[in-house]
Amino acid sequence: MPTARKQQVCLQATPYYHCISRCVRRAYLCGVDKASNISYEHRRGWIEQRLLFLAQVFCIDVCAYAVMSNHSHLVLHINRKEALQLTDRQVVLRWHQVCKGTEITRQFENNGQVEGYQESTLKSCIDIYRKRLFDVSWFMRLLNEPIARMANAEDDCTGRFWEGRFTSQALLDEAALLACMAYVDLNPIRAGQSKTPESSKYTSIQQRISAAIRGKQPQKLMTFDSSSKEQLNCCLPFSVQDYIELVDLTGRSIRDKDSGYIDSHLPNILSRLNISSQNWLNLTTRFETHFKGAVGQCSSLSHFCELQDRIRRPNLLSSLKLFGK
Secondary structure, three states, rough: OOOOHHOOOOOOOEEEEEEEEEEEHOOOOOOOOOOOOOEEHHHHHHHHHHHHHHHHHHOHHHHEEOOOOOOEEEEEEEOOHHHOOHHOOOOOOOOOOOOOOOOOHHHHHHOOOHHHHHHHHHHHHHHHHHHOHHHHHHHHHHHHHHHHHHHHHHHHOOOOOOOOOOHHHHHHOOOHHHHHHHHHHHHHHHHOOOHHHHHOOEEEEHHHHHHHHHOOOOOOOOOOOOOOOHHHHOOOOOHHHHHHHHHHHHHHHHHHOOOOOOOOOHHHHHHOOOOOOOHHHHHOOOHHHOOOOOOOHHHHHHHHHHHHHOOOOOOHHHHHHOOOO
C-alpha cells in the first residue's frame, strides 16, 4: 500500500525532495514510438518549459531535473519561508498565473480590495493559495496535467498520460542531496542518450554548464553557494565548479567499465561527506534501486522518523553501506 503523501513530506526534517513521474506502462510517450517510429521528443521541451515556469510561480526551487523519454526526475526545494513572507496580493497574483481563482480573488487583484462582507472569504482563499504555493503535490499536479492534455489533444485521444501517482523521496542531508542531484543529471548518460553532460538535452546540468561558460548561474534553477551560512535553506551548499566537475568525472567513470571507480581526481566534496568513490558510483547509478523512501545518513533517518512518529527507519542497511554512518 502506498505511503500517504503527508508521511513522505516533512518540512521539519528537510525541504529537499526527489520526485519521479512516469508515463503509463512506461511507454515512450515523450520519445520515439517504436511501433510507428513517430518522434514525440518535442514533448520533453513542453515539460522543461512548464517546469521552469512553475518554479517562478511557486515557492519551490528546482535543484536538478532530467526529462527522459518515458519519465521525468526532479529534485525540488520547498521554500516555505518565502511563501509565508509573501503579501496577500503577491499570493493572489502568483496563483492567478496558473489557476483562475474565484470571483472574489479576481476582484481583489483588479481593485486591491473587496467589500467588507467578502473579506473573510478572501482571507480564507488566500490562506489556501499560500499553502498550495509550497505544496509539492500541487506543483506536480499543475506540471503534469497540462502536459497530459496537450499530448492527448495532439494524439486525438483520451485517457491517462502519466501514472496516477508520482513518487517522492525525502533527501535528508547534504550527502543524499548531492548523490540524488548527480543521479538525476546523469540519467541521459546512463540511458545511452547522451555522451557528455553538456550535450544532455532537457536536463539541469546542461543549463548549468551553459551558464557557467558565461560565468553565471541559471536564474530559473536554485543557485550554488558553498559559503552560505544557512546552506540548506537558501541555496545549494556546494560550489558550481565542484559540482560540474563531479558530475563529469562520475559520468566518465560510469562509462569506463575497465576501471569502475574514480580515485585521485575526486572533488573534495566526497571526502567531506565521507563517501567512498565506489559507494558514490553505486549511489549515482542505482539511487532508486537502493532507496525507496526517505534518503540520508543514519542520524538523519533517525531524526526524520522521530518527527514522523515512526518506529522503523527506512533504508537503514543501504544507508549504513553507502553513506558509511
